[in-house]
Amino acid sequence: MAITPEAHLAWVLASVTPLQPRRIALEQAIGTVLAEDARAAHPLPLWANSAMDGYAVRATDTAGASAEYPARLTVLGEVAAGSPWDPPLAPGECVRIMTGAPLPSDADAVVRVEATVGDRDAGSMRAGAMHAPDRGALAWADHGVRVTAEVTVGKDVRARGEDLAAGDLVARAGDPLTAARASALAAAGIADVLVRESPRVAVLVTGAELRPIGAPLSRGQIPESNSLLMRGLLAEAGITRVSVERCPDDESSVRERLADLGGTHDLIVTTGGVGPGTRDVMRIVLEEEPDVRAVRMAVRPGQPQCAGRLGAGGWIFALPGNPVSAAVSFELFVRPALRAMQGYATTARPRLLATAAVDWRGAAGRLQVLPVRFADGPGGAEAGADPELDGPHEPGVIWCVPAVHSSRVSHSVGGFGAAEGYALVGPETGDVAAGDRISVIRTAP
Template sequence: MQEMISLEEARELVMSRVEPLPVETMPVLDAVGRVAAADLRSDIDISPFAHSAMDGFAVHFAELESASPEAPVEMDVIAEVAAGDVYDGPIGAGQCVRIMTGAPLPDAVDAVVKYEIVEVVCGDGKPGSRVAFAAPVAHRNNVREAGEEARAGEVVVEKGEVIGSAGVGFLAGCGVVEVPTHRGPRVAVISIGSELVDPTEVPTPGKIRNSNSYALAACAQSAGAVPTILPIVEDTQEALAAAVSAAADEYDFVVTSGGASNGDFDFIKPVVESLGELLMTTVNIRPGKAQTFGVVNGTPVFGLPGNPAAAYVGFELIIRPALRKMQGYTHFERPVVTAKLSRDYKKKDSRRIFLRSTLYRNDEGDYVVAPAKNQSSGLFGVIQRSNCMAIMPEGLESRTAGSPIECILLDVSEEVSL
């Protein structure tokens, strides 16, 4: 009989048995949210040329040093430069060029004055017009310089960096259209139970729909993995052993739900032990004490309880970090904030308890956490309506309303630091 271990020991044990998967190359658009497996460099300067930051007039800044409302400086508009165009002609004293946002700044001038603060003396502001400037302008004013964001050959996304949606655009602008990332782990999801039927069926007496597989597959997908829901396995050791052995040969990680306790029809522990190495059977948490982990044919196999909340908590706290490590992520824990408990909570179990809860701010701006009134481990709806898990530490100490309590944020990425 394996002894019960702490959550931290369980996580460390599972993490020690997984490594980043091989690198694959994918289109940059598909890499959003993924981890760069190598330094990514720009092939050109970004921007490749100095350009105007806004619509306005390109001028010699020195000619406006004396400009004031009382004595404006007038200039002739001799040309117009739109985005995508180039003007390389001369620009003499007393002359300026109308320029649009993103257009290359002509070499002959060194500042841009925005259109709205320039008075049109005659004409329409386009070439052939005359305009007046009522204030000096700084050198390189409203100019975005060549190479301002990156130089050719410079690393623009570092190995291990998570690529965001803006990063996709940045890489595209740098000429990086394919990105090396660690392959997403292929996760086999197996629900165990002779009472289970497919969600497309209307359950007959004694039967229930297989909802766990869908929830766990969604959890795996949310973690960046590629889940596959395998057929329901009946409550026999032989059937489960065949299913686990086959899945371990084909997938990178196997997750089962159901059959994790010590009942007459709970077989995941003896199956893992007979097929490979059984490393863990119970963790000091609630819900989800029964957490089975081992390795079969070199593949991690994790047996979650059949109760939805117990399965969800085990996946979120232990399996999700492992799947992230396999993709090259370096942050494994969701952000935690301290909030005031909304009501008294009497603790009747010495295990560390994770209460499905809602976090919000009160009128004073303080975080308040309201645990769901029904904490049954058999409920999915409570989890759907929760945005955090409030943590009641080990021991039997109860908490009163207003007590500070730590909360794991379920809808915030591990990369966020609070």
């Protein structure tokens, strides 16, 4: 009896254990997954600082200021970003301040330089002159500045701790260390993190009919493309520690390689040799492994599967040999297992609702996982198509069309190259009609 994909995935996720975490420097952690919550070591910002280039002032000193009646302030000097200077400010005094520079303790607001007239311009301080003729470098003041706009307390000031207080949660266990997240951790004073790194994965290639890409082909031989497919899918999943091995298509060789790889890798992926045939060597060898199970899946494509933990230690996913079947199986089972090993908070890829742009044949009684591409309108209109032929396009609707023929999915590697996602058609649905709403996993950026 066939097992549902949902039941098989639940078994996989219940059986996979996360990799052991280790603490590493934050600079080395991008691409890993946090194994513990990370909290701010200090407030962010660390001190009140200026959000603009201008003058740090007492807001009361600018009360009523306008272009016609400017407030005149004495400039004591300049506070640059990184400066430790904290000048005391008496009433009527201010300092030049640059973006990011710490706000003097006696100041409570910043006047933008654009709202001032500085004494560096010879004509700006003449009686009756309200604005410098050049608002660039000449607008700054060395000794006295005219403020032409009133500011309130807190204007253009970044308050200490307004982003994060010390001890606030910055990232959770299970979050991936993206560039943006790593930057946030660094800003919050976190120098090292406890993480889980990429699993060590081996791709094992078997198959007497397979020849290297570009090699001459005799009758019955085909180019070996699945290792390239698996390596690419692993890279797209963020898995960086990958090796590819080729093995003779006989039981003793396969048994030996699995024993070696299972002791040195966290996971092994193979394609082909999992069917019920007398020469399906992978299934035959894996029958000797008590913790590896062979299943028939209620899914199209990708019915035969083997998965489980080898006696040597590593996990194995033995996938069907047809390229699209292998890719679908990777998406449904291998990718979630890899994320579980890394301790991701979620193992499933987000799904969206799309509208079928055309009719296609379904797979009643089984989950149909059909490679699709996205279209611009009903009938599968591409960008640039004549809108008069397709009719009005409904705003906000995502349309999808099969990337391969729905009855010839598993081996249609040519059309699969244009796929941007997978339509998931439930076993109760059967055939799909144009206009039906379909759950889709989007795989393309």
